[in-house]
Amino acid sequence: MKYLSLTLLIFLISCAKKNESENLNKGVATLKAETQLKLTDKSVKFLWREDEYDKELQDTVNSIFINQEYSKNISEPEKAALGFVASFIGSECDWDGAPNVKYDNLSCKINTALNLGHQCSDEHLGFLRKWFKNDKKALERLKDCSAVPYTASVQSTFDYIDVTTKGDTIKISFAANGVNMRTEQSWSYKEEDTFVFKKDNLVFVKSKESENERQSFEIDDQIEE
Structure with a gap:
């Protein structure tokens, strides 16, 4: 018993x-279900340009400024959306030392602010591929990631970037301009890219771009005596 x-x-x-x-x-x-990532509605100016005095050049230059406070608390989907847009346009990028064999040691202001690593590096693209894992078109486009320093004769850069988040939709609105010193041409345009957040991934759904405004200029090669 x-x-x-x-x-x-x-x-x-x-x-x-x-x-x-x-x-x-x-x-x-x-x-886990209760703490599932949810986006917060917001409208933020992420990047803009201002004139500032450069002590080294002893002159006033027009420079890129980034919203550091927003960057510190940015959500992963918004970070991925901005990182995607910045993969094809420069943000005062410069080589971190001499260019390496893979050309993946280019330091850009946006990447630095978002802790994405060097432009087009494994760290940068790895993060984006994770978030766009279900978007074949976006993954294909990332193969054209642009690693171009600000000293290049052909380059493009941002004038401003605004982020608008509502529900599961993230819109990145920006203005950009470019220059081709070889052909003595410049251009500028505006674009709005729309992304949709789906639980653990992001989808690039559409892009609306304004017509390019192109201008020609002449480079004066004469040296004043």
């Missing part, structure tokens, strides 16, 4: 532990 009671007691304790474990797992699953 004592043996039977002991066996029954062990069985009951075992069942209690099993139920406790199952309840714990359910609790963790519920917590």
